[in-house]
Amino acid sequence: MSESTTQANGITLCHEEFGAATAPPLVLIMGLAAPMTWWDDDFCEQLAARGFRVVRFDNRDAGRSQRMSGRADVVRAYLLRAAPYSVADMADDTAGLLDALGIERAHVVGASMGGMIAQTLAIRHPRRVRSLTSIMSTTGSRLIGHPSPRAAASMLAPQPRSRAEYVELLVKTFRLIGSPGYPFDEQRMRARAERTFDRGVNPGGAARQLAAILSTRDRTAALRRLTLPSLVVHGARDPLVHVSGGRATARALRADLDVVPGMGHDLPQEIWPRVLDGIERVAARA
Structure with missing residues (x-):
């Protein structure tokens, strides 16, 4: 297990x-402004x-x-659907990564913005996706999936520059958007924030990713045309x-739906077995 870099989609x-x-x-x-390490090592190993x-x-x-x-x-981005790049571009990045790794088809799991990318990958490159699991995401329709006012405001907060400020902001944010039905593990969140900052944070990139989300169009009709095994997990x-x-x-996907009581916009360790079982189950159907 070691990080590598490769060329994908240019x-x-x-x-x-x-x-x-x-x-x-x-x-x-993974989702907005989040590195791959937000898929915890233990989750990946399991x-x-x-x-x-x-x-x-x-x-x-x-x-x-x-x-x-x-x-x-x-x-x-919201009014004119204009952004430096799109969710579709990010889906094509994923397809390019599959090419670079010599992977013809894969099971795909996306969380939040990552769920939007995963859905778009299946729409644009249906032969590349064996099964789809979309977690805490939405279709792109502006009629559903709305954030609460406080949660929306947290996404627009100025990005901190120092390590200490970043850690405090992430802890505050996940106290707000995390899972109220499960204990908040502040120590784990602080460790995640420190690791994230040390790998490199990119305030401009977070804004461009948010613009990509806000400029996206409704995927409902395209999702209805998909026929792959799929699972939706949501808090x-x-x-x-x-x-x-x-x-x-x-x-839209005619997917299995697992609405998890007490779950917010994160993946507490307590629900990992439930989510892992679901991913394995839908993959087996492929």
């Missing part, structure tokens, strides 16, 4: 693998122990992957992407 992506190279590939796609070749990677503009250019205007108490987004995604 940019440089940082990635890492767990498990046997000969096992069925499973790609993990997936590998279930018989997968697990690939996680930093999206463009996150972690150690390539930093992009262009000024993001979130108002312009019943998610304040950032309301559970209506998950329900709509499941309807």
Whole structure:
């Protein structure tokens, strides 16, 4: 297990693998401003122990992957659907990574923005996706999946520059958007924040990713045309992407739907067995 960089879709992506190279590939796609390490090492190792070749990677503009250019205007992105790049571009990054790793088809799991990327990958490159698991995400429709006012405001907060400020902001944010039905592990969150900052944070990249989300179009009709095994996992108490987004995604995909009581916009360790079982179950159907 060691990080590598490779060219994919014309940019440089940082990635890492767990498990046997000969096992069925499973790609993990993370969310807004989040590096691949937000898929915890233990989570990845448990997936590998279930018989997968697990690939996680930093999206463009996150972690150690390539930093992009262009000024993001979130108002312009929402009103005019104009952004430096799109969720579709990020889906094509994922397809390019599969090419670079010699993977023809993979099980794909995405969380939050990563769920949007995973859905778009299946739409644009349906032959590359064996099964799809979309976690705490939505269809792109502006009628559902709305954040609470406080959660929305937290996404627009100025990005801190110092390590200490970044750690405090991440702890504050996840106290707000995390899972109220489970104990908040502040020590674990502080360790995650420190590791994230040390790998490299990119405030401009976070704004460009947010603009990509805000400029996206409704995927519902395209999702209805997919025929792959799929699972939607969503927190019943998610304040950032309301559970209506998950329900709509499941309807469009005709997917299994697992609404988890007490879960917010994160993955507490207590629910890992439930999520891992679901991923394994939908992959087996492929």
